[in-house]
Amino acid sequence: MFSRKFLFSVNPLLKIGVSLAIVAVALSLKTLDAIVVLVIVLLALLVTSIRIPLKSAIAVIIAFLLFIAFGTLTLSNWQLALFYALRLLALSLPAPVFALTTSPTDLVRALQAIKLPSFLVLSLMLVWRFLPVIQQESQRILEANQLRGVELSRQPHRWFSGLFVPLVFRIVSYADEVTIGLETRGYDPSLPRTISKPLTWQSRDTVFTIASWLIFGIVAHLEF
Amino acid sequence: MAELTIENLSFTYAGQTQPALQDINLSVSSGELVLITGATGSGKSTLLNCIAGIAPTYTAGILSGDLCYQNQSILHWDIKARSRYLGFLLQNVETQIFTDRISDEIAFGLENLNLPPEQIPDLINAALSEFNLTQQQHWTIQQLSAGQKQRLVIACILAMKQPILLMDEPFAYLDRASASFLLDLLQSHAAQGQAIVLIEHRLDLVQSICTQSFCLHKGQWLTQTPKIQSVDRSSEVDHSTKPIVLQCRNLSWGGYPQFPDLTLRAGETTLLQGENGCGKTTLLKLISGLLRPTTGTIELLGKPQPRRIVEISRAIGFVLQNPNHQLFAESVLQEVQNDREILTQLNLEEQLERHPRSLSQGQKRRLTLGAVLARRPKVCLLDEITVGQDATSLNLMLELLKRFTQAGGAVIVTSYDPQVANALGAKILTL
Amino acid sequence: MSRWQLRDYVFAAFMTIGIAIASVITVPLTLSIPLPGVRTIVWAPFAGIFLTLGMARLQRCGSVALMIGTLAMLLSRISWIIGAFLVGALLITEGVLWFRGGYRQRLDRLIGNVVFFASATVTGAIVGAYAAGDAFAAWISQAWILIPMTLLSGLAGAIGWWMGEKIVTQLQRAGKLNV
Structure with a gap:
């Protein structure tokens, strides 16, 4: 669905906004199905936009499994443990996905x-x-x-x-x-500066917005 | 009309009684290229700082006299206001780069001038092509060498087209080829009407193109410039019977071509010469153990080089390019392990109670040499001996190195400056 | 009270770099220990040096906000959770020190360090519990773990303060810290 470069060129402010929305949505979800869809979409975004080193992938998977094990132990309910583990993923993934696809200068x-x-x-x-x-x-x-x-x-x-x-x-x-x-070099924080490459709204930003709404729609549908 | 006029300028640092600059007069017209030389601590940098407004804003002190741009006093302008008319290249170029890409960096200064956005791309392209950086425009700053960074900052400053340029050692990190490129460029900018004032230790390069040259001594203009003393070659000793202390064979590392073999005997001095990026510092790092060679062998005092740097360091001392990485003690005397004799030889005996970090750059460099030699190594490595050194300070270092070799030590130095080889009576190894 | 100047912002940014480097070095060592505050305890002695230095040089209310706010923005790129608990801790610290009018005295800086690192452990536990859900919330918020860890964090902050003040003295001797 996305080319490798797509996410890199989406407006950074839009990406921040969507990331915050994902965090808010993840915190309000109560059903396993909805959170599963959200995490799958985030993982798909992550895998298609960035090369992930094998070592960190393995580390994350181990941490994920340990978290479920610990949760199952204390809550004695593996489904609930899985739910919280996935919710934690949904909360943690937006930041690196955003960070790794946005250059500091942008x-x-x-x-x-x-x-x-x-x-x-x-x-x-x-x-x-x-x-x-x-x-x-x-x-x-x-x-x-x-x-x-x-x-x-x-x-x-x-x-x-x-x-x-x-x-x-x-x-x-x-x-x-x-x-x-x-x-x-003439820098003064209190004086106006030229913005030589102003931010613009491009068609890919519209695509990204619509896609985000669609996904939130699906998640909401599963939740209720 | 003179672009820049300095009238009876004096500056005294806070807490000192002796003025660092005394009654300095200077007039620079458009198209002129003025060279200022002098020993470290003679007041060269202080003078440029006064012109740019850094003193007394950031270095506390009392300033008197007047400073004019086109006959209008700018004495009460701050640095930012002056930067509209004065371009300033600082000594450490790293501190004038703020973005992470070459083209963005050139844009940064132009954006500060609040130019209309449509003008900026053309100005960037002009600067890129003038400096042969067009192909590298999307490179990140981290990909650049020190010399390339220096070239970039100069490009950024020239792109702002201020009528006056102040440059503190613009040739410090440049090899011969890049230096002559910059010389041509400065000449053409002067010809187009910019007024240029520069501080430089590499007189051999700059003297040919400057229209005026001045030497500062203890804060006042002087008429003669001191020269590096050359060694009387007749006193040279034949070293071929002395024991070999260091031997490198078939060394290579990373992408560099194989290094020439090197044999160093006790009492010998070798100068490594070569253009920017040819691996002079890399070879020193291999010898000191900071890097491990891809191929080849290093023998130290007849045995294979030990694996741990700490063990190698018992026999080899290394004076790094930047003394600020190598000072650890709380007083000058502690830094040389209470060896007062070395301090006397380096003309630092009056500073012995001071904090090493409060010394001038040239004094720090001498102190790090002292600290290295105080550990009594068999071999002393010295990276870029001339950087930040005037003739007087350099002579003190050369003198101490000579004593070290006479006592059986061996020395390897790197330098862009061909005069150093002569002064040390060194064998030359070209990389 | 004088206005904030460019040099103050730059100094604060460089202290943030020091604090960030301290976290890059120490935090991975303890990543696998599931105790609340353990990361703060190893981080505080080193980060505290730079925090103290920034307080000593900037002195005014808002110094910690400037340093830690930037750090929070930076670390939010790794996780929103880190950003959130840092902001919580900086608000508490600035709130407490507001009553003392800034960070002029050594004692102010000691209090600032202790409060910041202790509250970082508490806010870290709260934000962490909220993000991780019931299973961890119960584990993290057990008083017998959280109280000693908070005290230890404050102590670690005090060690950072002590080293920071030692360096402040040296900087002043070398004439490198003109307040």
């Missing part, structure tokens, strides 16, 4: 378009951009420790002086420099 643009306070958009943008940079920095610091003969994995008492202190210094000086970097 999301930032979408948030800008709905006039979210610019400092929040900025914070998200900075965290995405510099999280990998700071991770690399911590890697360099771990290496530098090995180079002076300190193996941090075997000497936890040196974590503080060997890793955290230098890392904090790096993060703090990055914060100062990045502020200057932003200003020298």
